[in-house]
Amino acid sequence: MGYNLATLVKDCLDYAQRCDACQFHVNFIHQVPHVLDPTIVSWSFDTWRLDIVGALPKSFGGHLYILAATVYFSKWPEAIALKEVKKESVANFILANHLSLWNPFYIITDNGKPFDNKLMNKICDLFGSKQRKSSIYHAAANGLAEAFNKTLCNLLKKLVSKSKRDWHEKMEEDLWEYRTIYRTPTQATPYSLAFGVEVVLPLERQIPSLKLDI
Secondary structure: OOOOOOOHHHHHHHHHHOOHHHHHOOOOOOOOOOOOOOOOOOOOOOEEEEEEEOOOOOOOOOOOEEEEEEEOOOOOEEEEEEOOOOHHHHHHHHHHHHHOOOOOOEEEEOOOOOOOOHHHHHHHHHHOOEEEEOOOOOHHHOHHHHHHHHHHHHHHHHHOOOOOOOHHHHHHHHHHHHHHOOEOOOOEOHHHHHHOOOOOOHHHHHOOOHHHHO
C-alpha cells in the first residue's frame, strides 16, 4: 500500500502470536498442497455460490442461521443473519444483494428446500439466471461455500463476546475484513478483483498512502 516499515512482517507475526483468540481458533491444515482446479467464469460476478450456515448459538436478536453467498471469480462474500430459513428469506436476499445489482448468470446451491422451489425458479426466470445444484450424493462438491463458511465462523469466534450471542452484530466487520485481506489462492484481495482497485482503508485517511497522494 506504499508504506515502508522494515519490521512490518515480524511485528504482524508477534501481534498475532500474542492474540489468544487467534491462536485458539487458527486453522490447522493437514492436507498436502496441490494444484487447484480452475473454475471458468465470464466476468467478475458471473457465478455465485449460496449456502446456509447453522444452526448457530441463538443471538440477542433471535438469529440462528447465516445465509452466505460467494462469487467464484473474486471470492467476494455477502451474508445476512436469519432467524429461520425460508424460501422467502432466500428470495429477498437474492433480490436485494445480487440479481438486482450484479445480475449473475449462474447461481449454485445445494438441494435444500429453501433453494429448490418454484419461487427460486421464478426469480431465475425473471432475471435470466440459471440455477445449478450440487450432487445429492456428493455434498462436498460445494467446496467454495464450505471454505467460506469455515473462514466466516472462525472470524466470528475471534470477535464475539463470551456469551457468543452478539455474532450477528459482528458479521459486517468480518465481511469487510474478508473482502480486503489478501487471499493466497487468488494472489489478490476480493475487493481488488471485484472492482479493479484496492480499497482505501481508514488507516490511509489518517496516514496518507500513495493511493491518496496520486
